[in-house]
Amino acid sequence: MGRGLKIAWINELALPTGGAERYVRDTAQELAARGVRSFLFYEVKxxxxxxxxxxxxxxxxxxxxxxxxxxxxxxxxxxxVHRLSGLAAPYALSALPYPVVRFFHDHRMFCLREHKYTALTQTPCQRSIGAACYSCLGFVCRSETWPGVRFASLRKLRAEQTVARRHEAFVVGSRYMAEHIAAHGFDRSRIHVLPLYARVPPPPRVLEPRREDLLLFVGQLTTGKGLDVLLQALTRTVHPCQLHVVGRGRQEEKLRALTRELGLADRVHFLGWLEPEALSAHYRRATCVVFPSRAPETSGLVGIEAMAHATPVIGGTLGGMGEWLAHGQTGLGVPPNSPDALAAAIDQLLGDSFLRSRLGHNALRAFEERFRPEHHVSQLLTVLESLAGEGRMSA
Incomplete structure (x- = not known):
């Protein structure tokens, strides 16, 4: 199955900087083991x-x-196709005789701000794009060049969607994302929901015991991931605890400053990015992973990785996260932007070793049943082989 199949992967980055790039790298490796030949095209800039x-x-x-x-x-x-901005490359694809599959990893094509939370109140948004995007100032975006802002256009975004709808198939990691892109006019019959997976490095011969006071945050240090909410929550917890922060991002200095302002410098430790083996050790050592995202996650790979290590998750159930985070079963669900609710959930877990054990056991069982690599890769390969046999719709 898959032997000899030739796949052209397209992704802007050829650097392992985020979840999309990790997916591209890991999935190409999984497919190579099944005889698939993969070639990567990336943006040189x-x-x-x-x-x-x-x-x-x-x-x-x-x-x-x-x-x-x-x-x-x-x-x-x-x-x-994975992350790809603009219209030139998608137009080029539409002129070719090869079937195209697009994986939507994020909300870039479905939100002027790309992040799916409002600019003014930082409230999660699950609406389709439209006039309301202007009322929340969603058209005002950050820019790396002077004067530091740029203005996004609904017209341009809709043009990108129009070109993307011509592709033969669409892959998403959650039912939430399937419904979201369908609401933007994408053909439901061509949408394939393939839940993401986690690859877990082999455990060491001697495992360190779990710490009963260690929280773990893994993710980009951006506003959407909600680390600021977690820091505020730590000032409200009753049980003493430490927090390890794994990741980098444009808000890192601001979050470090907030940590100092809140008097948490001796409890919060910023570790930067870690290689998979080192990160795996932190998953195994932590009491729980805290995932306080204020944006609807398209899937939430960090939570699935935590489950693979029998580590319960505390986080929101917005977007695709509710498809693996079952409150009281694999973790504890909390509303976004609520330090009080988050602090209460942390105290509940830190104060109940039986609950931690039960949630961790359930999380690992859910991972084994639904989120192992072979579950995703087998379904993906079926989609790819089917498309290779059928060719372009317009051919």
Whole structure:
């Protein structure tokens, strides 16, 4: 199954910086074990020096120069698109005879701000794009160039959606995301819900015991991930605890400053990005993972990774997270933007060893039943092989 299938992967970054890139790298490696040949095309401006670790599972890695010509030379069976901005590359894909699959990892094409929470109140948003995006100032976006802001356009976003709808298939990691893109006019019959998975490094021969006072946060240090809410919650907890923060992001200095302002410098430790083996050790050591996102997550890979280590999760159940975080079964659900509710949930878990054990056991069982790599990869391979046999809809 899959032997000889040739896949052209397209992703802006050839650097292992986020969940989408980790998915691209890991899934290409899983497919290679089944005989699939994979080739990565990336944006040279985004990745002037691609990561050897990112390119390792691919037979070739190529900066995008003339995508249409490059793909015709490769002649793949299927093109698998991930993060890709603008219209030029998608237009080029529509002119080719190869079937195209698009994985929607995030809300970039479905929110002017890309983050799916309002600009003024930081309230989660689950609406389709429209005039309301202007009332929340969603068109005002951060820019790395002067004057530090840019203005997003509904017209441009809708044009990107129009081109993307021409693809033969769409992959999402949750039922929530399937409904969300369907609400934007994407054909439900071509949407495939393939829950994400976690790859767990082999455990060491001697396991460190879990600490009963250690919380773990893993994710980008951005406003949407809600670390500020967790820091506020730590000033309200009764049970003494420590927090390890794994990740980096543009809000890191601001969050470090907030940590000091709240008097938490001796309890909160910023560890930066960690390699999978080191991160796995932190999952195994932690009492729980706290996932305080204020944005609707399209899936929430960090939570699935925690479950693979029998580590319960405290977090919101917005978006796709509610499809693996079952309150009182695999973790504890809390409303977004509520330090008081989050603090209460943390105290509940820290104060009840039986509850921790039960939630961790249930979390691991749910992972084994639904979120192992072979579950996702087998379904994905079925989709890819079917498309390779059928060809382009317009062909």
């Amino acid at each position: 985004a990745s002037p020096v691609p990561s050897p670790a990112m390119l390792a599972p691919f037979e070739g890695g190529f900066p995008i120069i003339d995508l249409e010509r490059q793909l015709r030379a490769l002649a793949p069976d299927v093109v698998y």
